Amino acid sequence: MLKTNPTGAGKGVRTAAEYLAGLQDDREVWTGGERVKDVTTHPATRRGAATLASFLERQSDPALLDTLTYEDEDGDRCAMAFMLPKSKEDVKRRGKAYYEWATWSHGMFGRTPDYKNASLMAFAGAAQWLDLGTERGMGNPDFTQNMRNYYDYARKNDLVLTHTLLNPHKSHAVAGQGRFDDEVALHVVRETDAGIIVRGARLLATLGPTADEIEVFPSTVLKGSDENIPFAFAFAIPIATPGLKLLARDTYDLGKSHFDAPLSSRFEEMDAVVIFDDVLVPWERLFMYREPGLCNQAFAKTNAVVHMMHQVACGKLAKAEFMVGLMSAIAQSSARDKDLHVKGMIAEVMMMCETVRALLFSAEEQAQEDEWGNWIPLRCPLDTSRNLFPKMYPRMVEILQLLGSSSLMATPAEADFSNEISEDVARYFQLANLESRDRVALFRLAHDVCVSGFGSRQALYERFFFGPPALMHSLYYDLYDKEPLIGRVNDLIKA
Ligand SMILES: Cc1cc2nc3c(=O)[nH]c(=O)nc-3n(C[C@H](O)[C@H](O)[C@H](O)COP(=O)(O)OP(=O)(O)OC[C@H]3O[C@@H](n4cnc5c(N)ncnc54)[C@H](O)[C@@H]3O)c2cc1C
Structure with missing residues (x-):
């Protein structure tokens, strides 16, 4: 104990x-x-x-x-x-x-x-x-x-x-x-x-x-x-x-x-x-x-917030990668991965994923010593990630729903593969590139991400767990190094 x-x-x-x-x-x-x-x-x-x-x-x-x-x-x-x-x-x-x-x-x-x-x-x-x-x-x-x-x-x-x-x-x-x-x-x-x-x-x-x-x-x-x-x-x-x-x-x-x-x-x-x-x-x-x-x-x-943002950004990268994998698997399963529209939606999620990766890279590469003699990743890229992800994740969920559509409801239970309806399930739930059982498993996973109570709570978590978005945006604005940029504008209008 x-x-x-x-x-x-x-x-x-x-x-x-x-x-x-x-x-x-x-x-x-x-x-x-x-x-x-x-x-x-x-x-x-x-x-x-x-x-x-x-x-x-x-x-x-x-x-x-x-x-x-x-x-x-x-x-x-x-x-x-x-x-x-x-x-x-x-x-x-x-x-x-x-x-x-x-x-x-x-x-x-x-x-x-x-x-x-x-x-x-x-x-x-x-x-x-x-x-x-x-x-x-x-x-x-x-x-x-x-x-x-x-x-x-x-x-x-x-x-x-x-x-x-x-x-x-x-x-x-x-x-x-x-x-x-x-x-x-x-x-x-x-x-x-x-x-x-x-x-x-x-x-x-x-x-x-x-x-x-x-x-x-x-x-x-x-x-x-x-x-x-x-x-x-x-x-x-x-x-x-x-x-x-x-x-x-x-x-x-x-x-x-x-x-x-x-x-x-x-x-x-x-x-x-x-x-x-x-x-x-x-x-x-x-x-x-x-x-x-x-x-x-x-x-x-203490820079505790920066270290927390670092942990969070790493976690969000893993989550975004998973969403890309899940969506790509869904597109391939029904041979819709050649469809321009489908590719476009998944590409949007890929870009979110790469945005988080780039921000993380930027923060770690520009790490610096703080006033206490400890090293911290650069705050601004991590702060960008923590402010963007609460918007990105609900959009990822929306895209998954758009991709999944009624298949998210065509989800027999595991028991249906071994009871008297199992032959029907094996025939009617197959896709071009997936056996019924694998298709149902895939869409039950997607269901748990974007339809279930668990999935809804995930979206709520991403929206709020790090603080009220309005407050975080306002803090981001306050901390952003704006003055040199305003200076450029002023230089132009005074020239
Ligand atoms: C799933 C989940 C897990 C959580 N886990 C934890 C945890 O482990 N530990 C912990 O301490 N907290 C946790 N939280 C709480 C989280 O910190 C708060 O939800 C978050 O700070 C928002 O505060 P609030 O819920 O009181 O909403 P409110 O502050 O009441 O905000 C409600 C809405 O009003 C908006 N708003 C708030 N203030 C302003 C303003 N001044 N101007 C304009 N709009 C404003 C917000 O953006 C939001 O849209 C968790 C929340 C969730 C949903």
Whole structure:
């Protein structure tokens, strides 16, 4: 079982069995109107947990060891996402590992642990910033050490983390003014010798039910005023902390075979609202406290956001490649791959795929040292990718629907190949270049991407998981180096 002491003496990457054993604790997870006794056996989460366990296990595969892990100062093999990048080569090594992880689910298990581990690495690598504090000078050396300890603990124990950034709000008008409602938003109730007591809810914890711990970091929209002090903190605690409840949505894993539901039977990563019912957060697990200004800058100042964007872009490349493969297979199966219109639609997706690849290449090739002595990929290309993909992916889904059309509904079940209707199925579902069984398998896969509940959630995820699109676009505009370009325009009109 995992220890909660911040210097727990793990030895780096874990096996599948160790991860699954760690989930069998007192965590309070609810789904479909019932409390889940054991997330490793409950139908809603069982196969998603098993998938993630198999992913963790691959880190010990000798053939992948150098891609997925690095040797730390004690000679332990730790997950690559924890490695502090000290050169451009390190940045590229990290990218290669992210991409490898993503190919295992074709980007459909978006929240692999490398996402959060990348941000934790960045926070630890710039932890002195927590000490330097803000213009108000409220940094805290204890919190700097807490962050470094937690990073060591997480990487030595190969933790699987989820995170939750947003407070729910009852009124968008109030939220628009940068204020929170302490009837629903997560806030500090009191302090004790042991730590702070927090109450309220947070949105949304993807992977929450099958994570080891949860990072509760600040939303980046805290108004820097005193009224937001009770909402300003960053901490991490085990999912199995007393008073912490996860209310998960309905599962998309309906217990079907891999043939019938190729994606949802494997890659249900689950999302949950998190409720804190007077939860104790030990002082040693606090990283920021009572400093809205510090909280607002945290992801940007530490470059955690850049490292997260890097992991995301690698995952989106794997996902886009998969979509190209799926669409091309569909076109070939019915011999429509000579059709100008069909080729044009798939070419559009190929171009999206190559756009992500080029942006990733550009970011890694232009990697640079940051003010903390760590190396980061160039932000602008990655930011371009994170702003474009939420538009690209729904378009990919639309194109898949246009290509698949009624074939997406002509999807008999696996059982129909062995029951009394099997002869009809074998005859009437064949295509020019595919036997019936393979055709049905292919279109059931396409169905899971663009029609099923699992597929719809994927599109929603891509639209929103990294933040509200309008806000991300506006930030992109603010950061873009516009002045030299405006200068050119001015030069022309003044010439
Ligand atoms: C599948 C899924 C998984 C997620 N996983 C996680 C997770 O693991 N951890 C986590 O912390 N969060 C997670 N999220 C939450 C995600 O961060 C939010 O959905 C996202 O930030 C948008 O916030 P919101 O949902 O509150 O929507 P809102 O902010 O209410 O936005 C709703 C709509 O209004 C628009 N809008 C918002 N603000 C403005 C504005 N100022 N001007 C104009 N338009 C605006 C948005 O663009 C959007 O179209 C997840 C979301 C989804 C859908």
